[in-house]
Amino acid sequence: MSITKKISILFIISLILMSIIGYWIDSINSQRIDSLIKDKYLKIANEIYQNIDNTSLVNQIIKEYKLKPITKNQTKEEKILYSEAHTFGSISIFHKGFDDELILHIKYLEDEYILKTQDEKNLNEKFTLNILVFLDVFVLLLIFLYIIKLLSPLKKITKEIESFSKGDLSARIKIKSNDEIGILANTFNKMANNLEELIKTREALLRDIGHELRTPIAKGKFAIEKIDDFSQKELLKKIFSDLEILTNELIELEKLNSSKLDITRFSAETLILEALDKLYINDEKKINLIIEDDFKIEGDLNYLCITLKNLIDNALKYATSFPIIIKAKNQTILVENKGEKLSKELAYYLKPFTQELAQRNGFGLGLSIVDKILNRHFLKLEYEYKNKSNIFKINFK
Numbered sequence: 001m002s003i004t005k006k007i008s009i010l011f012i013i014s015l016i017l018m019s020i021i022g023y024w025i026d027s028i029n030s031q032r033i034d035s036l037i038k039d040k041y042l043k044i045a046n047e048i049y050q051n052i053d054n055t056s057l058v059n060q061i062i063k064e065y066k067l068k069p070i071t072k073n074q075t076k077e078e079k080i081l082y083s084e085a086h087t088f089g090s091i092s093i094f095h096k097g098f099d100d101e102l103i104l105h106i107k108y109l110e111d112e113y114i115l116k117t118q119d120e121k122n123l124n125e126k127f128t129l130n131i132l133v134f135l136d137v138f139v140l141l142l143i144f145l146y147i148i149k150l151l152s153p154l155k156k157i158t159k160e161i162e163s164f165s166k167g168d169l170s171a172r173i174k175i176k177s178n179d180e181i182g183i184l185a186n187t188f189n190k191m192a193n194n195l196e197e198l199i200k201t202r203e204a205l206l207r208d209i210g211h212e213l214r215t216p217i218a219k220g221k222f223a224i225e226k227i228d229d230f231s232q233k234e235l236l237k238k239i240f241s242d243l244e245i246l247t248n249e250l251i252e253l254e255k256l257n258s259s260k261l262d263i264t265r266f267s268a269e270t271l272i273l274e275a276l277d278k279l280y281i282n283d284e285k286k287i288n289l290i291i292e293d294d295f296k297i298e299g300d301l302n303y304l305c306i307t308l309k310n311l312i313d314n315a316l317k318y319a320t321s322f323p324i325i326i327k328a329k330n331q332t333i334l335v336e337n338k339g340e341k342l343s344k345e346l347a348y349y350l351k352p353f354t355q356e357l358a359q360r361n362g363f364g365l366g367l368s369i370v371d372k373i374l375n376r377h378f379l380k381l382e383y384e385y386k387n388k389s390n391i392f393k394i395n396f397k
Contacts, residue, residue, distance in 0.1 A: 007148065042093060048113060069114065080095075089109060264301055268291070268328040272328065290326070308394075310370050311335040332395050342385070346381070346383040
């Protein structure tokens with residue numbers, strides 16, 4: 001899960017908790033204030049009730065507490081806060097709608113007062129509380145947006161680093177800031193510049209070495225033809241052929257460190273046939289091809305062909321009997337040959353210039369190239385020895 005999603009989830013949780021707490025505090029505060037108001041105006045109502053026969057005193061009380069006489073038609077009692085019947089009358093207190101107003105209904109015999117009041121303290125306290133809750137939510141939202149803005153460059157940094165890791169040496173992070181993210185971007189750009197220069201210098205050196213090696217090899221092959229001694233001639237041919245193979249494999253191995261993969265979609269059968277096409281096989285009976293599942297593969301066809309070609313070449317080279325088996329099934333391609341079990345773990349043979357001591361045929365670079373190509377595709381080479389057969393598998397699941 002990305003950092004942005006985690007922060008969003010935390011923000012939503014915080015917002016919900018703050019809303020619940022705000023509602024809870026508002027509810028408790030409203031009940032407390034309503035209780036205080038009820039007690040206050042209950043005292044006033046009782047005072048009016050006790051002096052209801054003294055009109056001047058009642059008017060004085062009404063004026064003192066800023067009460068406003070209204071008619072029954074103006075009342076819309078929705079909530080009864082207090083109601084008590086007396087011997088000759090009654091006292092009731094109502095809450096009017098959503099307003100912070102109370103209706104006092106005082107009745108004694110034929111005398112009746114319906115008074116309305118608005119408590120400014122209650123209104124102000126509720127309004128202040130609502131403003132504070134709103135400000136808390138607003139500040140939380142601003143903090144969330146600010147954090148998202150601070151972290152937004154991380155997506156760009158991640159994208160450029162992934163591009164660089166996949167072989168795009170020109171990938172750079174264009175972020176200008178003086179914080180840790182800006183320092184990270186600048187540090188990566190400096191590192192990328194150094195690596196790009198180093199890789200390009202090494203590639204140029206490798207091309208020059210390859211060119212310089214191929215020239216004397218070609219001249220040596222031409223000079224061999226003038227030698228009359230057949231045994232010496234064949235020996236020299238083998239030496240120059242090995243030098244050419246070693247040069248090509250070293251160049252191919254080095255290219256894998258910097259080349260960009262050309263990802264396409266193709267079938268397992270296409271991959272196998274392309275790999276076989278890269279080999280010179282004088283007897284097709286040496287290979288038993290089985291396509292049980294012609295599944296689809298996404299990858300660089302050229303490099304995966306080199307991988308499978310090397311596995312098939314090794315199987316042919318070290319088989320004690322034929323045919324070798326190439327099989328495609330269950331999203332897996334396997335190459336199987338009859339032979340002795342490997343004396344060491346597979347990881348040993350994935351290193352350059354390593355092979356069985358008893359089988360010094362080649363330079364031990366084939367499986368190293370296979371491993372590098374599969375690593376670039378986030379795949380892994382698997383090995384098992386079963387029924388006196390060496391089985392190498394590439395699992396494309």
